[in-house]
Amino acid sequence: MEERTFGSLMQELRKGKGLSQEELAFRCGLDRTYISLLERGLRVPTIATLFKVSAALTIRPEEFIARMRVQFGNWQKDGSRE
Amino acid sequence: MEERTFGSLMQELRKGKGLSQEELAFRCGLDRTYISLLERGLRVPTIATLFKVSAALTIRPEEFIARMRVQFGNWQKDGSRE
DNA sequence: ACAAAATTCAGACTATAGTCTGTGGAGCGG
């Protein structure tokens, strides 16, 4: 199955809006190179950063989280049906 | 208006399940004192921690985020209607 | 092929997430 991380999702949304990493960084108030690190999955953001990036990409943060497919620890996004 | 932070929401859910901070910490694989810091708003968790805590409290992480009311930077939860 | 824009990468750095150990206080039941 396809793994959609925070970074890959962010990249997808960014490109969908025709933004460069640098432009997104400016809108987030974050560093140019840090956006690059996030997209490549080399950093795990705090929820404060999640909110900033979500705002910059005009998506609700819960929407952002909901669209992720990841394993953090023993959490499985798919197969978790309540 | 009522401000519901990550910490206060976590505390509410924890107490709702009748768990001590220590029991929750164990279920999350986090430190006892760190749970205390989170509840008092003295730390901002990474999204990895969000997923761990959500799993321990049997709530979907996007649900958790959705139930927060916070100002991170210039983000306003309420009044953001798209 | 060329130049410019976009991104990656490296290193050194600062800020803060998260751990560990212990202390002291509040509340509660014997």
Added chain:
DNA sequence: CCGCTCCACAGACTATAGTCTGAATTTTGT
């Protein structure tokens, strides 16, 4: 009063989030 549980708190520590500068590399448009 005594022991017990839970929690706040402090301090010192380790790991990693996030910044900054600049150079190397890839991508893109013409």
